[in-house]
Amino acid sequence: MALEVETKDCTALSDSEICEMAELVSGESVYFDVGHLSKQRDAWVLVTHVRDGSRLVAYGFCTLERVGGDPTVLMGAGATKRSARRDSALRAMVNAQLRRAVLAFPDEDVLVAAQMADAATFTAFKPLDRVVPRPGYEPNGEDRAWGRRLAKRFDVQGEYKAREFRVYGDGGPSFVLNHTAARPEAVPADVAALFDGYDTRNGDAMIAFGWATREDLAKLL
Template sequence: MALDVVTNDASALEDTDLDELASMEEAFTAGQLSKAQEDWVLVTTARFGGALHGFTFSTLERIGGTPCVLIGLMSVKRSAKRDQVLRGLMSEAYHRALMAFPDEDVVVGCRFVNADARAAFKDLDGVTPSPGVDAVGEERAWGRRLAKRFSVDKKYDAKKFIASAGAQDGYLDFESADASKLDADLVEMMSEVPADKGGAMVVYGWTMAEDLVKLGKR
């Protein structure tokens, strides 16, 4: 059964649509999804045979002139097909970016609360922050820009890329099927995020124009 991934305007969602998204019962409530509808322009759903397996709220925009894919919220159902769903949602994001920003390098940014979510960024270059890598000034500046765009800058630590509270109205909700396979250094880095207190890490990476052509191709 093929994965069906579709993107629409978030403003077109009705209460029944939000209820369906909330019915996945993973990380987000109907209230949080309603806020996401107001905050983000696009909504993408991933289905197998009509059954919902994942969704994304996102926006394509420029920050300081730089093309960006901002993933405000993503959730993937804890099923045996979760990896395929994650790939499908990210491929759709790259396709949209290719259509909007042809021949340009693009920043992809999101909030993470666990190491598992890093799988979504496996095709990106210069993913920041990364274990054992000290971010330089411009990299920290991008973290601050994204923290401001995600409205988590009031309690944001630019050195750690961590917002200590009030940062979980949207993030990349994904859990690996086998946590034992996660990179130990990455798990240690993410352990600094006070997820139980509403904290999240701002993470971003780059896709170069030539790579985006491949990632966004259908």
């Protein structure tokens, strides 16, 4: 059965849908309850739901705007259900949000940014170019400037260290895109190393970003 994807205005998100989203994952180190998600509904413009039949398997808040003058997809709090189709659900959600971007920003490269707490979430950035941070790459001053802009826009919970692209949490949840690997051993070791020492229960998170080229975006139409 094909996954069904819907993106709509957060103003149309019902209380029952909020409860369904809160029930998608529980008992994990990163968990958003009804209260958290209700506040996110007020903070973001769009929300994407991915369903397998009638069952919710992924969700993610997002907004399309210009940051520092550049067209940007900001991915807010999101989660994928622990299932065999979690990678497919993540790809479907990201593609839906990027498809919105090409309609909003035709003929432009688009920056895509998210907070992450697990190396498996890098799966979401596979279609992107010039991802920062990434293994084997030394970020430059412009990269760090982007990190600071995004940390401010995400209104991070805790202290942001620009040279590390890392949020040191304050004990509450960081509003990350929460995705875990079905087989953690399959995550490349150099990607996993980027998250060494992270305490997700304390709200530690990485701010990561990359570019979707106009050519790649056009293929989504």
